[in-house]
Structures are given as structure tokens and as C-alpha cells.
Amino acid sequence: MIMKQESKWNKGDWVKGRTVNGELMYGYIVDFDSDEGTVKVNVVACDRESTVGRTVETLNYLIKPFPILPMNNDQLRSMTDLALITSDRDWFMDLSSKLSESKKASGDQMTRSDAWFWSAQR
Known part of the structure; x- marks a missing residue:
């Protein structure tokens, strides 16, 4: 019996990290697959310009929450x-x-x- 792993991510969470190709990026989560351990991120900024504006799939452990500063x-x-x-x-x-x-x-x-x-x- 396979235990389903709870995802620590929610749709809309802002994250930063690496794509599976090693590119630095940040964006927000549009989908995730807890069983596969992957997340789909809509990329807002990336060191590879052609990736900006695209949705990429990467591994859970390659991303972390983007720090959000409190607003004035x-x-x-x-x-x-x-x-x-x-x-x-x-x-x-x-x-x-x-x-x-x-x-x-x-x-x-x-x-x-x-x-x-x-x-x-x-």
C-alpha cells in the first residue's frame, strides 16, 4: 500500500528555486502532484529569458517559499x-x-x- 504524501504547496504560492535544467527562477504554483513530488510553476523571472511567462514542471525539493515582506x-x-x-x-x-x-x-x-x-x- 502506497501512502499519499501531503503536499506543502498550495496553488498560488510564490516560490523560488531551480528548474530541472538548473535555471534559477521564481514564480507561483499553478499545480502540483503530491504522488510524483512535482510542482508546476508559472515563471515570472528566470536566468533563461525564454522560460519567463511559461509554466514549467520541477521537483518539490528544488523550490522553496519565496519570502514575502509585510506591506506598509x-x-x-x-x-x-x-x-x-x-x-x-x-x-x-x-x-x-x-x-x-x-x-x-x-x-x-x-x-x-x-x-x-x-x-x-x-
Whole structure:
């Protein structure tokens, strides 16, 4: 009996690592096969230019999570604008709560320029 291995990856995870040909790349996961130990990555940047924009299949152990730095308030606002433009309500609500938590943690008060942002949540 073969035990199915749990994947540590999720679709959309940002990763960096190597292709099976040894090229350095980073991108996001579009699919994975836990049984085979492979992942398919949509490549955003690579040291082989012709690989950029393509989906490549590589081995689990050749990639690792891409470090994501926390966003500041201006970056959160910009991403919230993008969520509104794309009509992604869940993403908008997630970003809004992060911005609210960030402002509470820093002790910032809502300013008049923030009113447009918060009015969308009422």
C-alpha cells in the first residue's frame, strides 16, 4: 500500500528555486502532484529569458517559499485599489482588515483621505 504524501504547496504560492535544467527562477504554483513530488510553476523571472511567462514542471525539493515582506499602509491601499478594480471582494476584505489592524497597531487615526476607503465597508 502506497501512502499519499501531503503536499506543502498550495496553488498560488510564490516560490523560488531551480528548474530541472538548473535555471534559477521564481514564480507561483499553478499545480502540483503530491504522488510524483512535482510542482508546476508559472515563471515570472528566470536566468533563461525564454522560460519567463511559461509554466514549467520541477521537483518539490528544488523550490522553496519565496519570502514575502509585510506591506506598509501605502502598499496595502494600492493593493486594495487593485482588488476593487478586479472586483475581488474576498481579497478586498482581507486587505481592508490588514490595513485596519496595521493602523490600530501603529496608533494611526483615520484621516479624511482614508474616508473613501472605509466607506466601502459600511
